[in-house]
Amino acid sequence: MKKFYILMILALAVSGIRAQEQTKEATTQRLDSLQQVVDRLTTNVATIEKENLNQAIWKDRAKYFNIGYVKQTLTDKTFGGDITSDFGVSLSNGKTYYLHKKPIAGMIKFGLDWTWLDINYAKSSIDYGDEESGTTESSDVHQAEFGMQFGPSVTINPVHHLKVSGYFRVTPSYSMLYMDETFHHHYVTMLNAGCAVAWKAISLGVEWRWGSAKYNGLTLDGLDLDEDSFGEEDNPSMGDVMDQMSAPKRKLKTSSMRIYLSFRF
Numbered sequence: 001m002k003k004f005y006i007l008m009i010l011a012l013a014v015s016g017i018r019a020q021e022q023t024k025e026a027t028t029q030r031l032d033s034l035q036q037v038v039d040r041l042t043t044n045v046a047t048i049e050k051e052n053l054n055q056a057i058w059k060d061r062a063k064y065f066n067i068g069y070v071k072q073t074l075t076d077k078t079f080g081g082d083i084t085s086d087f088g089v090s091l092s093n094g095k096t097y098y099l100h101k102k103p104i105a106g107m108i109k110f111g112l113d114w115t116w117l118d119i120n121y122a123k124s125s126i127d128y129g130d131e132e133s134g135t136t137e138s139s140d141v142h143q144a145e146f147g148m149q150f151g152p153s154v155t156i157n158p159v160h161h162l163k164v165s166g167y168f169r170v171t172p173s174y175s176m177l178y179m180d181e182t183f184h185h186h187y188v189t190m191l192n193a194g195c196a197v198a199w200k201a202i203s204l205g206v207e208w209r210w211g212s213a214k215y216n217g218l219t220l221d222g223l224d225l226d227e228d229s230f231g232e233e234d235n236p237s238m239g240d241v242m243d244q245m246s247a248p249k250r251k252l253k254t255s256s257m258r259i260y261l262s263f264r265f
Contacts, residue, residue: 057157058098058109061201061264066092068207068260072122074143074177077212077251083141088122090258096153107157113167115149120209122256126179139180143254147173149192163198175254177215182247184215188254196262203262210255217247 070088075081094115103109124141151169158164171190176183188211196205 054103056200057161057163058103061163061198062098063095064093064203064262064264066090066205066260066262068092068258070120070122070256070258072120072124072143072254072256074122074124074141075212075253075255077253079250083124083126085122085124085143085256088120088256090118090120090260092118092149092260094149096155103157109155109157111153111155113149113151113153113169115169115171118145118147118149118171118173120145120147120173120256120258141177141179143175143177143179145173145175145188145190145254147171147190151192161198161200163203164195165198166195168193171209171211173211175211175213175215177252182217182219184217184247184250184252186213186215188213190254194258198262198264201264203264205260205262207258207260208256209258210253212251212253214249214251216249218245219247220245 068090070085070090072085072088074083074085076083092115094113094117096111096113098109098111100109121142121144124143126139126141128137128139149169149171151167153165153167155163155165169192171192173188173190174185175188176185178184190209190211192207192209194205194207196203198204
């Protein structure tokens, strides 16, 4: 009889141990399943956050609007001399078209910058000395260019929203200059090179630009519209008037530095 009780106790003990082991296995399986679900959710959240950050850094910051301060030097290649600007301003608006979707090494992108409108203005002054009176007179010089920039760029995103970029652009421009009571004008191919540091939507940059051309000139100084000044013709043609207004061509070189604040959106 004692043996029977002992066998019963052993059987119950073994059954209890097996039940505990099965319960542990079931609990472990459930925990493993929950961990897999958590890992998947964590991976999905990390992927979404990475995509959102990539959207905010690259796609949402491709366009730019720049406002700059200009320091400019105008070099007269015909008569000699340099004229340094008193002050100047620049405005430009454009977009960077990136050449690939994913950044190289997770941080570098190459692109093409297209500045749809580039405006540059600089005001200078020339001092003239009068030997007879011993006084000095000043004459203002106004120069403006309207153009469009296009060229390659490289942007590095080392951390979070911080970006550092460099670029080189060709800028077909039309340049106008008022100096010595003469209006000078001509097409000029400007070259631009610069770099910028950006944090989110705000960027600070510096840019150098240069170009030269032979400018045509128009002047009203000494223009005589009397009939005698045009010979036998009673009614002078527009060509005759333009001939009298034309001034000798003048080769001028423009070199400037622009420090600008950029808004990227």
